[in-house]
Amino acid sequence: MKSAAHHQGLSEQQVLENRTRYGINILTPPEKEPLWKQFLEKFSDPIIKILLVALLLSVGVAFYQFFTGTESASVFLEPAGILAAILLATCVGFAFEVSANKKFEILNQVNDDTMVQVIRGGNICELPRRDVVVGDIVILNTGEEVPADGVLLEAVSLQVNESTLTGEPLIGKTTNEAEFKKDATYPSNHVLKGTTVADGHGVMEVTSVGDKTEYGKVYEGSQIDNKVQTPLNRQLSRLGDLITWASYAIAALIVIGRLTLYFSHLPGPVEWLSAGTYILNTVMIAVTVIVVTVPEGLPMSVTLSLALSMKSMLANNNLVRKMHSCETMGAATVICTDKTGTLTRNQMNVYKADFYGLGNAVPTEDEPGNLIREGIAVNSTAFLDYADPEHIRALGNPTEGALLLWLHGLGVNYLDLRENARVLEQLTFSTERKYMATVAESPLLGKKVLYVKGAPEIVLGLCSTVLTPEGQVPAADMRPAIEEQLLAYQNQAMRTLGFAYRILEDDAPVFEDGRIIRKDLVYLGITAISDPVRDDVPQAVKDCMDAGIRIKIVTGDTPGTAREIGRQIGLWTEEDSPDRLMTGVEFEQTPDAELLDRVMDLKIMCRARPMDKERLVKLLQKKDQVVAVTGDGTNDAPALNAAQVGLSMGDGTTVAKEASAITILDNSFMSISRAVMWGRSLYRNIQRFIVFQMTINVAACLIVLIGAFLGTESPLTVTQMLWVNLIMDTFAALALASLPPDERVMQDPPRKTTDHIITRPMGRNILGVGILFVAFLFGLLQYFKHADITSLTQFSLCGYFRSYLDFSAPEHELTGYELSLFFTIFVLLQFWNMFNAKAFNTHQSAFARMGASIGGFGLVALLILAGQYLIVTFGGKMFNVVPLSWTDWGLIFAGTSLVLWFGELARAFTPDKSDARS
Template sequence: MVQKKHYEGLTDTEVLKSREQYGANVLTPKEKISLWGQFLEKFEDPLIIVLLIAGFLSICISFWEYWGLHNEDGAAVFFEPIGIFIAIFLATGIAFFFELKADKEFSVLNQVNDEEEVEVIRNGITTTVAKKDIVVGDIVIINTGAEIPADGRLLEAISLYVDESTLNGESVPAHKSTNEEEFEKDASYATNQVLRGTKVMEGHGFFVVEAVGDQTENGKVFEAAQIDDSVKTPLSEQLDGLSVLITKISYIFAGFIIIGRLIVFFHWKPIVWTLAIPTIIFFWLVIKKFNRWKWYVKTIITVAYFCILICSVIVLHDYLLPDKSMSGLFAHLLNTMMIAVTLIVVAVPEGLPMAVTLSLAYSMRRMMRTNNLVRKMHACETMGATTVICTDKTGTLTQNQMRVYQTQFYGLPNQTLNENLTSHLLEEGIAVNSTASLDYTDASNPKVLGNPTEGALLLWLHEHHVSYQEIREEVHIVEELPFTTERKYMAVLVMSALVEGKQILYVKGAPEIVYGLCKQTEGNVPKEVIERQLEGYQEQAMRTLGFAYQILDDNTNVFKEGFVVTDNLTFMGIVAISDPVRSDVPGAVAECMKAGIDVKIVTGDTSRTAKEIGRQIGLWTSHDNERNIITGPEFAALSDGELDKRVADLKIISRARPLDKKRLVESLQRCNEVVAVTGDGTNDAPALQAAHVGLSMGDGTSVAKDASDITIIDNSFSSIGKAVMWGRSLYQNIQRFLLFQLTVNVAACFLVLAGAFMGTESPLTVTQMLWVNLIMDTFAAMALASLPPSEKVMKDKPRDRNAFIINRSMGWNIIGVGGFFFLLLFALLYIFEHSNITTLKDILHLKLGEENGLSPYELTLLFTIFVMTHFFYLFNARAFETGRSALHFKGCRGLLFIISIIFIGQIAMVEIPILQNFFNIVKGGLSLEDWIIILTASSMVLWIREAWHLLKTLNR
């Protein structure tokens, strides 16, 4: 026999003393790599290493030119190599800073578990505190689905089974008890002991905390939870493939640049073309074979190629240019290698992982403000591809504020509690046959702890001035049968003072099930009357409960194999409990349906109740029929093939069983749907894990939250719609970054390649290309990743999960705009090489002559025009497929800040003397007149787009 006792718990003073003595209930995370170590990791990129080596060799050559050749430029020969190092450190430093920023965004995830609410008894009342605030000596209440917050010793345990697999690896839940006769000698942990991090699979109980934080068994083997950003989603797989493709193309460009610059250096002599052979072989191996080989094989082949190339070039130099100094050859060869490697650095969008990471981090932080706590990073993106949402009813579509709407107790004609036996039996049955409790911290407005339906009954007692706590303390519980979705009722056998020497069995659950167990009804009410009353409540989407009791002798057999087997139960009546639809849900459901997302309700309620809720939220219409709704038993009877054929038509599954939702998810996935699932109970965990995105509720069980990817803090369906909007907007932000970055790459790669074969100096020097890489890659990634979501995306259909991220419109923009920029810059390159331009106005009376090379002023003009045309194109890229003006900046403070840095940085580089030296800018910079011409002409990229947008808007 188990007796429910009254516990006082700790006082506030005792809590403070315990925390001071034993510490807080948090686990100390393992040490992270130092900031210095994290910064050095940025230099592990092979291309950065090559640039560092090239920069070091460049400095050595500069020393030789300065000390050995006494170069007339003096100390200026050191500016370019120093500029290379500055650009490298600037790029890696920026990347390091924003990775730290992203880590800070993610750190909230490691704190989520510590903030979860736990039921405890303190100061003699039941209340909730954060898990981290549990202390040694606290008395904790645990129910089915709860995660044990600390190590402790059981005070009471009713049908308690705990999953300890996180500690001992055993898949079978361990039975827990306070009865020494039931102790298992061979158990991994004591039968009367519960441990932090384990989960209650069945039953409930009380335990006193004996260890917290690092002193728990879980703490002793704890490894700090790390954010899992290694999950391969459709987006990450697409981006990986795109990066590989771009890298391979950049290798081809680099190979052509090496060949082109060497051929031009040797004046196009036919024999020089033989240098193409080792270069082609080397880059073919790099593209096709390097991923399969060990690092030392790659190193040997790379060294071999450079040795062959250098030896070949030296031989050709002695043969073709015997009168020329070898120093010029080495300087040209080193510069060629640096340009080739730098072009690869510029072409490969290193900012892409940063754009994805920052987009996800930004989305996670902002989604928190819309009540979406993202627990797994990839879920942000996957929500944008969702095509079906399988949702619970209670708490998600409804308010989850259960209150007793009406009672029909047949032994109480006036439906009011009084002093007769039936009334006392009813009070006692409600009080003891329940796992819920009330938090009286705010005595005028008690808070339900536990199941909200059961809590509504306790609140009904409270409204009738009946103390459920006092009743529980007076009753001796003999045996309990917890509620399960399979039997749909719960029962408790007690020794009560109401009938001396007798035991009383109380049963509560689905009215039709409980009524079926009964032999008679109070007041002899006909079955037809009860059924009519039930139908009336259910048609109003109310939850109904039936109540029964039986007074027994001590030797009566009550339970057998988990079911009630007595044969003389009396049906007491029914209660209607209402949970109204949330006011924002109809609009949110309509929004999702307009966005091409199907909504399906999976509920344990009756078909009438489920259809009424569906009607209220706009899901169930007059056009729907029996093909659009199915009951749990009917659902289970379908074969997988039959289900797959029907699943698209289903809108509601009523009287659903625990695994029905998981089977529904699997069927939808077989039909190539991207599925999001909501759930709040332990029985929802399989479906949450099976779904592409699992959405747990804020007041759901720990098991459900652990299985989910996102926790909806306010339980509202409208928050799910916001998560879809964020996911779609995030995907578009990454598309915009790719549009911009690849347009820059097309123009830069072809321009440098053209310069290599024209025999000019490289139109963009190494330091200039690194600056372009910094502002057009890293900064652009930051700017476009932080764009706010657009509600317009909810008017689109879900994207094809398998579609290539660069769509047709993007492809034409990249080729068209990038090609146009290249042709424009190539024309200017040709003009500058065949004329003497001292100001851009000279182009108005242009006379082309012989090739005369590029002056520093012309190279500065070319570089500035390249940067500014792409600067203004950044505005166009951020407005791509938004239907808005490119000058729409609401909510884009981050974008404006970064654009300002790019603009001011470019002007500073051209005009500040010390920066001019580092970035190969003409001394004195550009004239104000040329700046005005460049800015005016470059901005035409923006104004033409705006004019076209205005025309389209007027024609709508």
């Protein structure tokens, strides 16, 4: 750029001094925790902590039983199973997060080696962006990213895309103080790192580099706060407290009850040796209850659900960095979204073209049509990038690019028109003139033509007539209609351009002192240009609002533009009062106490600065809201970090991505809606597993409790219980975690942050079914003790109830066949109850949508059946079982299936209430 030659720039010595004094132009990468510390963080889960306590108690019991000779080495299988559950839950989660972070690093690579033009020692040279220092004189050209913060020394038609910092896609920059905008977010003579030159050119002196730039200041605090508790963390912590106190209460009841019974029935003085043995045995039973109560499979279920959701969400263009953010999206009650690039396409398009001489028809190859097509192609500094035929991009001024894209859509190649027309004179667009003008030799008309485009009211002032289908009419007659039309477009937040021409019959001068001196131009018409809303946004916004989620737009745009975008996406309606929109200045000046009363009803914040968005998030959180924030710019980073879930866009800035927990790879708001659906479905799956496992835990606790008072031994061996635990934990976790998402969850309102993860319907189901299982199994045990069963064909319902009530009848030791029957019946009861858990909270049949889940749930169900058959048939002494006849297998399968059929009947007669959290 020749005009830059008079700048001297820094000497080599000054460069070294300034680099030492002010630092290098690189953002300090976020400090990452070592892998071992990231792994240890997985043990901070509240349920994992309970499991660790249970593991210690289980190991203590196992060592006591082994060294006292009461049990063989198989007693260590129980603590081994708990240890395996802990390691699986922690390792799976750790592995998935490490994998996601590697994908993120690839996505988020920053190229600091991009070359920039710098003046040093009086010479223009190119050097990597990283080598720019404070005091450097940098030349800025169209399409280039500003490498650092600086003050402008020169600016020619300079327009900068500041959407990464302020949300504004196009800001005019100037060195003329008279033209400085007082309401500009940043001074009109300042340019900032990370923004892009959209049009024109300039020269800047660098004032800040690296971390000291506005971009870098936001980047410093952009990393995710891993210590923020998610709604699920809090709910699991409360569940852990409930389980802990319940197990302690039951254990205390056992100790008190057994000791009371023992000492109250002593026939004589206490024999302390015998009493000590009894007391120790009682304590061991109490510890066993505590171990049995802990749901070993819950952390695994949560982890597997989250991990599978991470994988599936990635297939749906959601790259999840922090596992729990999958579920937190399902708890979101508010989404604060920016406008540019999230709600809109971030690409200007021609919304409507009104060329009066064509009667608003498409410009064809007649004289008016040629004037319009050639004028757009020749009187422009923009280009189109055809590298990807599916996604043609505009380069340069986005408004001019929109006109070229419009021509392309009509099948017109602008390059043919531009290259065939010889440009004689040209005035590029400037904020002073507010128009661009080009004199060219037109091969289409065979004449010299002046083409003008710019602000419609300015261009119209240069015209004496307007071209209409009936011919040229006086401009004064058309002005009221044109101004009314312009007002209508401006009210819809659209940019408008006016077009004019003049065929030049002589060589009289057209330009003087950088302006058009003729006032006899012919007005062709106007175009309305907008950054259109993405096609899928209105439906996605509706889905979120139908799901009870409040949407709030936070943008740097003007109130009119923001309100119109809100109207187009279905957020802003005619019933909305003006107080539902605030400007950043108004928001900043309003105290927190007043804002807390207004913040829930607020729909749009415009002219917002980065800290305004962060403050909005924190105020919403004070109202007990779970806030998700979307953004693609550096200005969004503080809010992304403050929110429970930050969602950055795939083509967003490095700062935005670092601050987010989820990156939306396709920039689609519909993907955000899908993330909410996945999160809610995941939470439902976790609840289903809790229903399943806690039902078994209730049954197991009551059996141990009853057995403790009756002095009976458990009918299930340690190895059998290990298999039951495997079903409860790993297999059930796999089955219920792999259930596909259910779109009907989007019809429910968000759950409250104060809700317990076990709802009232869940509690009734857990206690009711658990007690029924205990009653049935206890009666079955009594029946087997009073009847010599060699086949279930001998089973008598009358005998079952009689033995249940008649405790005076003679008993016998259970045979191996009877124990095998009991073991298999116990397992099959849980098997069928797993189907009930699958259908819990859906009011659908357990077989509904089975086709969608057959790859996960169905296969796991078959694996459980096959595993049970193999263990009973071939387990022998290891599992203390003998093979069962095919007849008994059929009777057990059919008889225990009543658990499912009773569940189906209950669901059939239960009203379909989507929200079962009351």
